[in-house]
Every structure is written in C-alpha cells, then in structure tokens.
Amino acid sequence: MPELPEVEVVRRGLEDHVVGRTIEQAQFYGARVARRHLPGPLDLSDRLAGNLVAQARRRGKYLWLVLRTPSGFEQGLIAHLGMSGQLLVEDAGAPDEKHLHARFTFADRGPELRFVDQRTFGGMALSDLTDGGVPETIAHIAPDPLEADFDQVGVARRMKSRDSAVKRALLDQTLVSGVGNIYADEALWRAQVHGERLCSALTRPALSRLLDHAREVMLEALGQGGTSFDALYVNINGASGYFDRSLNAYGQEGRPCPRCGAPIRRESFMNRSSYSCPHCQPRPRPRAGLRTARP
DNA sequence: CTTTTCTCCTGTATGC
DNA sequence: TGCATACAGGAGAAAA
8 A cells, every 4th residue: 555655666766767758648548547637538638748757746645747848837747546556667568457547658769657556546637836846736735754844843733732533643644644554553553652542642742753753664664665565566667665574563463562572453443454562552541421332 | 613434446355 | 166245545525
C-alpha cells in the first residue's frame, strides 16, 4: 500500500526517467482513472499532448508532474496511486498489463509511462498550480513531515485540540499528510502509544515525539525502497522495496514484540486492522460517561 | 463546524 | 469443486 516512502520512490523514478521529456500522446482507458478530471478522459488526453514534463513533485501520498506547454504555461498532472496503483516505465513493446489504465508516449520514442491499477482507487487529473506550486485540487492536503517547512509545533497543537483518537489524527491528511495504516502503526509502536488514546489526553511534547517517530520510520523505509508485501507496490522498474522486513508491529499479529516479547495483537479500528504491543501500548481506560456497546 | 461512517474496487485467502 | 465471505485500505462524500 503506497504511503509516503513508496510514493517518494516512484517520484524519484519519474524524476530520473520522465522529467525532461515531451509527451507525444496520452491515452486513458475507461472512465475511472480520470474520474476526478471532470471534463473527462478525452479532454485530459487532448490537454497533455505536446507538454514538456518539467518536474516531478510530491506532497504526502500525492504525486504531480509539472507540465509546460510550448508557450510556457504550467499545470500539474496529479497522480494518486490509491491502494494498488503503479507508474511503470517500460519499452513500448512490453505486453499490456491486465489493469492498464493509462499510457504515455514521448516525442523521443523512448520508453512509455504506464499507469496500472488493480483496485482502481487511484487516478489522474489535471489542475492549475497555486502560487506555492501545489495543485489547487489538493490544496487541502497538509504538508508532510519530510517537507522542509513542516510546522511540527503547529501540527502538535492542532492535534492536541482534537476530540478524537490519535491514530485517526495521524491518518487525517488535512492535518499531516503521507501517513497511512502501516506507518501510523509503526510510529505508535515506537512512541509506545495506543492509537485509540485521545489526542487531548496526550501532551503536546508527546504528540511531537509521535510525529518525530512518524518522520523517522518513513525516512528509514525510504532508505530501503519502501514497504512491499506483494507485487502491488513496486517502483517504476517493477522492483519491490524491502522495509517489510523491518516492521515491528504492522502485520505482525502473534509474533513477539521486538522490545518486550509480548505477542503483537491485532484489533479492528476504523474498519481496518491496527497492530500494537499489548504491553508497551496499553489500551486507554474507558472513561466514565463514555457510551459503550452493550449486548 | 467537527467528527464518524459509508463507498468505491478486485484479487487472494479461507470456510463450509 | 464451487460458492460465499472476509480482508486489504486511501480519500472524498455523506451522515450524524
């Protein structure tokens, strides 16, 4: 599942293999991949031909190519990988993938760029750029912890004032972007905090330390090419990352906690799975007056 | 306004 | 063997 480190690996691949090239033709197959481009896939295709790819940028889990027309007008081609999206650079002769949704050919007749996505939660769209260089349609996405001007003090303060579970806040992309289920669980394990603790029950320094852990675990994962459980996340060359070997909590149900040896537990939270150490990350005590399900 | 739940999608694993 | 069900989960819409 591509989160910040995996998306950054893809961005670097695009920087190396696509930036500096001119799009000859962009084709979109089916309506779903361009569903967030409201004028539709044919309009998107028309607008892309002839553009120079000037930059490959990222915020959180969003990627965008800065495209430049011959007259110098710039826009952002946003790509989100969703759960299973892949951007692949391949020779034109390579057989079409089963879930191929978009194909870009270039004026230099070099390798193609393809968007492949099994579960189609991902997509592409064209957007004007704001003064800050971020596409308008993702202006609501907060800066991620790897950005130079990430306002950690401000984020910790906003978290402190939230009346919700701390894991929910970590996953809220309008608060801090780039963190998904895997790195949220890993950051909480490192911070020794249970994800269902309320934000307001933690101190601002503790919230700041949690953000430090989120940044550090994502940086470490980036250094190992990201986390791959299967062939659904790969870099633009189709290769897997290997941070899955370094996971301490996520997906480790029943295995000993690397810190204390207690078996890692799996719990359901927000209709997905959360993994934590029952000893290092005790559940919060139910508060008086809190409504609980009763059979 | 804030917070939570629902929905989109398909391949894989599991149970009867 | 076949069919039903659970699960993976990001993000925006809808509901509370």
